Amino acid sequence: MRLDKFLAHHLGISRTLVGRELKAQNVTVDGEIVKSGSYQLSLDQVVKYQGEEITPVVDKRYFMLNKPQGYVCSTDDPDHPTILYFIDEPMAEKLHAAGRLDLDTTGLVLLTDDGQWSHRITSPKHHCEKSYLVTVESALEEKLIKIFEDGIQLNNERDKTKPAKLEILDDFHARLIISEGRYHQVKRMFAAVGNHVVELHRERIGTIMLDIEEGEYRPLTESEVKSIS
Incomplete structure (x- = not known):
């Protein structure tokens, strides 16, 4: 990262003073x-200020990224x-995504170095909702709302998905709210009802x-961080 940003963060002074x-020449x-x-x-x-080495101190960090x-x-x-x-922060490689998105999926990614916090997002027992905007290949039918609400049997899965809320926005666009995070779940749910996801955005x-x-x-606000519990 940039030296001036590193110094401002660890010395607690403005970039002007940096x-x-x-x-x-300090x-x-x-x-x-x-x-x-x-x-x-x-x-x-090794960075030194007035002859004293600066030891990086990083608190738990929480960010959102529009991927x-x-x-x-x-x-x-x-x-x-x-x-x-996209992340210009000290020791950015220590951050991890709390719930990944596919290569071709866009939208909200939460990054943190707090493993317990991210577990509350990804663990099935916490039922953390995720909302997606979905563009599909074939026209959507109203009957799908009930099908998604009842849970869908995915290929090679033993249990149905948990109830999901499907809101049809127009023939080819919908909002889908799920509370679990199975592998490629949204795409597989639509595939199970004979449709194909063209674009996906969280x-x-x-x-x-x-x-x-x-x-x-x-960075996430304090209230945003606390909202994951």
Whole structure:
């Protein structure tokens, strides 16, 4: 990440003051004086301020990201870019997605380094709702509302899905609310009723609504974090 952002975070001062300290040659990286705030810092480098090493201290962190298509929800992938491309934070590789999205699915991803918090999102026993906007290939029929509400038998699954709420927006668009997270669940549910998902976008997890532009991220508010319980 940028050196000035790292210093502002760990010294608790503004970037303007950081700039002054850099110009005053009070900062070294691996023993060399660095005066540019745009210097790209890697995790294995040693940063000192006025001769004292800065030890990164990171509290539990919680972010939302509006994921575009073409990115995977992992920290490392040899074939595709990961969602960490968008996250400019110290030790971003320590973050993980609390409920992943497929490569071609867009929308809300929650990232954290708090394993217990993310477990409350992904664990079936917590029944955390997820809301999706779905575009399908074939026209939707009203009878599907009851079928989804009753649960759907997915291929190679022993039990039906839990009751899901399907809201038909028009012939080819719907909102689907589910409270579990089986593998490719939304796509498989529509496949089970003879339809094909063309586009899929997650807009909500629990009460946390996506409210940022595609490719952007922001910290969650305290109330948003506490809403996952």
